[in-house]
Amino acid sequence: MSLSILGGAKTGASVREDGAYDRYFRPGFVHRDLYVSRDIFDQEMRHLFGSTWVYVGHESEIPAPNDFVTRTIGRRPVILARDREGAVQVVINRCTHRGAVVCRQARGNADRFTCGYHAWTFANDGRCVGVPLPHAYGAGFKLADQNLRKAAKVESYRGFVFAAISDHVPPLIEHLAGARAYLDQWLDRGDRLPVVVRNGDMQFKTHANWKTVYDNAGDGYHPPFSHISMLRVFARRYGDVDMQYYSANFDESPLLSADLGNGHTLLDQRPAMHAQSAWERQHVMPGREILWDQLNAAHGPERALDMLDASTGWGLNLNIFPNLLIIGNQIQIVEPLAHDLTVVHWFSTTLEGAPDEVNAIRMRMQEDFPSFGEVDDTAQFEACQAGLDGVPEMEWVDVRRHLESGVGRVGEDGVWQEPISSDQHMRAYYGAWRRIMNASAARAALS
Ligand code: FES
Numbered sequence: 088m089s090l091s092i093l094g095g096a097k098t099g100a101s102v103r104e105d106g107a108y109d110r111y112f113r114p115g116f117v118h119r120d121l122y123v124s125r126d127i128f129d130q131e132m133r134h135l136f137g138s139t140w141v142y143v144g145h146e147s148e149i150p151a152p153n154d155f156v157t158r159t160i161g162r163r164p165v166i167l168a169r170d171r172e173g174a175v176q177v178v179i180n181r182c183t184h185r186g187a188v189v190c191r192q193a194r195g196n197a198d199r200f201t202c203g204y205h206a207w208t209f210a211n212d213g214r215c216v217g218v219p220l221p222h223a224y225g226a227g228f229k230l231a232d233q234n235l236r237k238a239a240k241v242e243s244y245r246g247f248v249f250a251a252i253s254d255h256v257p258p259l260i261e262h263l264a265g266a267r268a269y270l271d272q273w274l275d276r277g278d279r280l281p282v283v284v285r286n287g288d289m290q291f292k293t294h295a296n297w298k299t300v301y302d303n304a305g306d307g308y309h310p311p312f313s314h315i316s317m318l319r320v321f322a323r324r325y326g327d328v329d330m331q332y333y334s335a336n337f338d339e340s341p342l343l344s345a346d347l348g349n350g351h352t353l354l355d356q357r358p359a360m361h362a363q364s365a366w367e368r369q370h371v372m373p374g375r376e377i378l379w380d381q382l383n384a385a386h387g388p389e390r391a392l393d394m395l396d397a398s399t400g401w402g403l404n405l406n407i408f409p410n411l412l413i414i415g416n417q418i419q420i421v422e423p424l425a426h427d428l429t430v431v432h433w434f435s436t437t438l439e440g441a442p443d444e445v446n447a448i449r450m451r452m453q454e455d456f457p458s459f460g461e462v463d464d465t466a467q468f469e470a471c472q473a474g475l476d477g478v479p480e481m482e483w484v485d486v487r488r489h490l491e492s493g494v495g496r497v498g499e500d501g502v503w504q505e506p507i508s509s510d511q512h513m514r515a516y517y518g519a520w521r522r523i524m525n526a527s528a529a530r531a532a533l534s
């Protein structure tokens with residue numbers, strides 16, 4: 088027997104109601120254990136992150152043969168590398184000898200990795216290419232049996248590389264579902280110039296569960312409250328700029344939240360942000376006038392405005408479950424470390440071949456929100472963790488907004504839309520969470 092997820096999602100798959108994890112959900116509420124239980128965290132890392140596509144990085148981070156970055160799939164350390172032939176590889180960064188993490192650098196260029204413990208050495212496609220004093224392992228010992236394990240599947244969608252530990256995943260395109268069209272829109276801005284990630288990452292470590300971070304990127308209810316000091320400063324100094332559209336009744340505005348399937352969601356602020364010109368609405372920042380003057384002189388005002396509109400924040404928050412967030416022009420990875428500890432990695436992006444002025448303004452804008460807004464959010468993440476951790480007598484977390492209001496509808500693009508303050512993003516991704524976790528538990532029970 089199946090039921091609609093959390094009583095709310097309209098377009099997601101249904102889930103069995105007799106699954107091992109059903110007790111953590113009731114219509115409009117999720118259980119605090121999802122945020123505070125070490126056991127559930129361990130199960131998520133093993134079964135959720137081990138059973139679905141997980142974003143590991145952008146191809147432009149490893150442009151040359153032998154470039155690599157290290158990432159995680161849940162808590163599994165992995166190496167995302169371009170091998171000497173130029174193929175993208177995702178290998179599990181766990182030595183086949185005694186289990187040590189082999190590569191301990193965040194990024195670099197290497198065609199092989201030597202484990203620091205006993206010097207077993209592996210090519211960047213995972214092949215074991217040497218161990219010291221191998222005779223002691225006996226005649227049957229073969230290097231080929233000692234290779235690093237690899238992700239079961241690796242696929243790239245227009246530069247976004249995803250990997251899966253399990254074979255039981257659909258093709259990546261199918262997994263992306265409705266998120267694909269929005270990823271395309273994001274990539275097609277700025278004259279379809281290639282988006283590149285070359286500047287490393289800015290990191291925020293927060294004492295909160297990873298899902299609180301994921302929740303927040305789809306939460307269109309909090310901005311005028313959590314970010315009130317930032318919005319007041321902008322209003323006082325610059326007037327009706329940026330996110331001031333949150334000052335009216337934003338639930339009656341065309342801003343919306345949408346369920347894209349498979350746990351992916353979006354917040355769309357474009358109806359307000361891009362109603363006229365996103366660039367003209369943007370608040371003051373260093374170099375703004377000079378960059379405008381230079382682009383205007385080189386290309387004329389119409390073209391200059393086009394280029395700058397495309398470099399201003401995108402106006403969409405696109406959440407791709409379970410760990411990829413696209414906000415403004417930035418890519419974020421949510422990396423869980425413990426049930427109450429998470430690192431958020433912010434990657435800035437530039438457009439290859441765009442005028443320097445365009446990329447300069449992109450960088451100024453990308454420095455903007457992480458510095459002035461993410462600190463507000465991080466404070467709320469830690470406040471949630473403290474309340475949830477500290478009060479076991481209060482078991483349920485409220486995700487009811489717009490569950491019963493009856494104002495949702497199918498949009499022109501065929502996806503389910505609700506007002507921007509809806510909690511449907513949580514109901515939607517928890518539907519995917521519950522389906523994946525129940526299926527893993529069912530498989531474990533059969534094995
Ligand atoms: S643990 Fe890696 S070589 Fe021994």
Ligand SMILES: [Fe+2]
Pocket residue numbers: 303309310313314460464
């Ligand atoms: Fe926020």
